Amino acid sequence: MVDTDNFTKVAEVGDIPEGEGEGYDVNGIEIAVFNTGDDYYAISNRCSHQRAPLCKAGDEKINAEDTWTGERGGLNAEACTVSCPWHLWEWDLETGEHEASGQRIGTFDCVVDGDDILVRI
Amino acid sequence: MESSVKRLDSDAEVPPEAFDDYIVDLDFHVNPLEDELLEYVDDERAYDKLTTEFGATPVMGKWDAAYGIKEGQEGLFTQGRAKYAEDVEEACEPLAIDEPIVNPGINNLNLQHHPVLKNAVCQAANDYMLDHFADEGMYTSMMIPKWDPDYAVAEIERVANENNIVAAYSWFDPKVPWGNERFDQVFEALVENDMPLLLHGSLAYWPQHSYIGDDMLTWTEVLGFDWPIHAMVTVVNMIMRGVFDKYPDLDVVIQEGGHWWVPFLRYRMDEFYEMHPEDVQITPRKMESGDRYLEKAPSEYLRENIYLCTQPFALPRNAGDAENLLDLSMAEDMFIYSSDWPHQTLDPATWFYTSRAFDDNTREQILNGNATEILDI
Numbered sequence: 001m002v003d004t005d006n007f008t009k010v011a012e013v014g015d016i017p018e019g020e021g022e023g024y025d026v027n028g029i030e031i032a033v034f035n036t037g038d039d040y041y042a043i044s045n046r047c048s049h050q051r052a053p054l055c056k057a058g059d060e061k062i063n064a065e066d067t068w069t070g071e072r073g074g075l076n077a078e079a080c081t082v083s084c085p086w087h088l089w090e091w092d093l094e095t096g097e098h099e100a101s102g103q104r105i106g107t108f109d110c111v112v113d114g115d116d117i118l119v120r121i
Numbered sequence: 122m123e124s125s126v127k128r129l130d131s132d133a134e135v136p137p138e139a140f141d142d143y144i145v146d147l148d149f150h151v152n153p154l155e156d157e158l159l160e161y162v163d164d165e166r167a168y169d170k171l172t173t174e175f176g177a178t179p180v181m182g183k184w185d186a187a188y189g190i191k192e193g194q195e196g197l198f199t200q201g202r203a204k205y206a207e208d209v210e211e212a213c214e215p216l217a218i219d220e221p222i223v224n225p226g227i228n229n230l231n232l233q234h235h236p237v238l239k240n241a242v243c244q245a246a247n248d249y250m251l252d253h254f255a256d257e258g259m260y261t262s263m264m265i266p267k268w269d270p271d272y273a274v275a276e277i278e279r280v281a282n283e284n285n286i287v288a289a290y291s292w293f294d295p296k297v298p299w300g301n302e303r304f305d306q307v308f309e310a311l312v313e314n315d316m317p318l319l320l321h322g323s324l325a326y327w328p329q330h331s332y333i334g335d336d337m338l339t340w341t342e343v344l345g346f347d348w349p350i351h352a353m354v355t356v357v358n359m360i361m362r363g364v365f366d367k368y369p370d371l372d373v374v375i376q377e378g379g380h381w382w383v384p385f386l387r388y389r390m391d392e393f394y395e396m397h398p399e400d401v402q403i404t405p406r407k408m409e410s411g412d413r414y415l416e417k418a419p420s421e422y423l424r425e426n427i428y429l430c431t432q433p434f435a436l437p438r439n440a441g442d443a444e445n446l447l448d449l450s451m452a453e454d455m456f457i458y459s460s461d462w463p464h465q466t467l468d469p470a471t472w473f474y475t476s477r478a479f480d481d482n483t484r485e486q487i488l489n490g491n492a493t494e495i496l497d498i
């Protein structure tokens with residue numbers, strides 16, 4: 001049983017497909033929530049490099065079939081990272097760290113309670 | 122207190138204020154599929170050879186620099202691949218770009234060996250762009266071959282008057298710089314047609330065919346500094362060799378050649394020239410005109426004839442420093458916003474809204490003022 005005091009419901013299980021992320025505004029704070037299949041992770045939605053919205057990571061490219069990778073950045077469930085849709089900086093979903101620059105963005109506790117996905121801001 | 126939770130479902134990727142501004146993007150790349158491009162080759166003999174297994178550009182650019190990119194060669198298509206006008210419109214919408222100036226960025230074309238086949242690709246690229254972009258109402262820069270000034274003039278005469286063709290696109294590189302007199306006929310045609318010359322970095326001359334380039338092993342050196350070195354040399358060469366005294370109405374835009382080097386050039390050119398100006402009279406254009414000196418201080422040509430695309434902007438984080446640097450770099454007169462879509466170096470127009478370095482006028486000049494001054498749009 002999870003102690004869900006101070007958590008806010010952002011979505012329901014099934015709203016965020018496995019391997020993808022969704023963006024939410026919680027009391028004015030933008031977060032992106034990713035579903036790795038095993039877990040959900042919540043991270044600041046704004047990349048500290050140039051403020052790209054991380055919730056767009058993994059979106060299909062224009063004419064994806066004529067490119068090699070098909071998607072703009074995206075979730076790496078195994079490494080538990082997300083790469084930014086603009087310049088592919090890789091963000092650790094647990095620590096919020098970008099290893100090469102040492103920069104860090106906010107991460108938020110994220111739990112599943114029954115059918116609800118909750119985030120502590 | 123009740124929490125408010127909203128799903129972020131807007132497509133916008135840049136700050137909301139960007140959608141209130143008029144944003145012109147002077148470096149937006151289109152990447153036609155090769156077979157669709159080659160259908161536009163007029164000459165049957167050239168078409169026959171270009172469609173062999175070697176393809177349109179058989180000599181590959183040496184792309185060691187891609188080792189620095191997470192997805193390697195895919196850095197060329199980080200955002201996707203635009204083939205037609207509707208693709209460009211779709212890409213511009215979330216980035217608040219109102220007026221993309223598209224180009225057929227076949228940037229390794231000038232590395233190819235065969236002049237006839239290169240010209241055929243150039244002709245095909247221009248016709249492809251006319252059909253799929255200019256005729257669809259999208260402002261387009263036509264491609265002109267640096268390797269063949271006669272053919273460049275012929276292409277300008279053939280294509281420049283078509284609707285929505287607003288600039289000519291070519292390259293700066295470590296080969297013959299654009300101050301050379303062989304390009305005078307091109308300048309003449311450009312001025313006559315009131316079109317700026319856009320000079321982009323060329324994949325063709327990435328670290329190869331130059332000793333120093335061959336020892337550059339990292340992305341930071343190659344894209345960060347090899348291109349800007351050639352851009353600077355090109356600009357100084359054009360100024361000191363009197364191009365702009367002969368063609369005062371010629372506007373030149375450097376794309377992806379860097380921009381923070383302006384203060385260096387500005388003060389160094391003036392200092393050197395003022396100390397030792399006596400060799401200017403024996404440069405070919407001055408020999409012909411009989412003039413002894415340049416008509417203006419070298420830095421004045423920078424301000425009046427040269428424009429620099431801003432991508433990647435690399436703005437200092439400290440707003441005071443950034444403001445000073447913008448000022449020293451004559452950003453208000455020289456900088457033009459560019460996104461470089463769809464490449465790894467994409468630069469959405471976020472800086473203008475996240476830094477306090479820009480006053481309204483500087484922001485507007487970079488986002489549209491300088492571009493609309495030199496483009497007929």
Ligand code: FES
Nearest residue numbers: 047049050084087
């Ligand atoms: S904005 Fe995220 S990597 Fe540049």
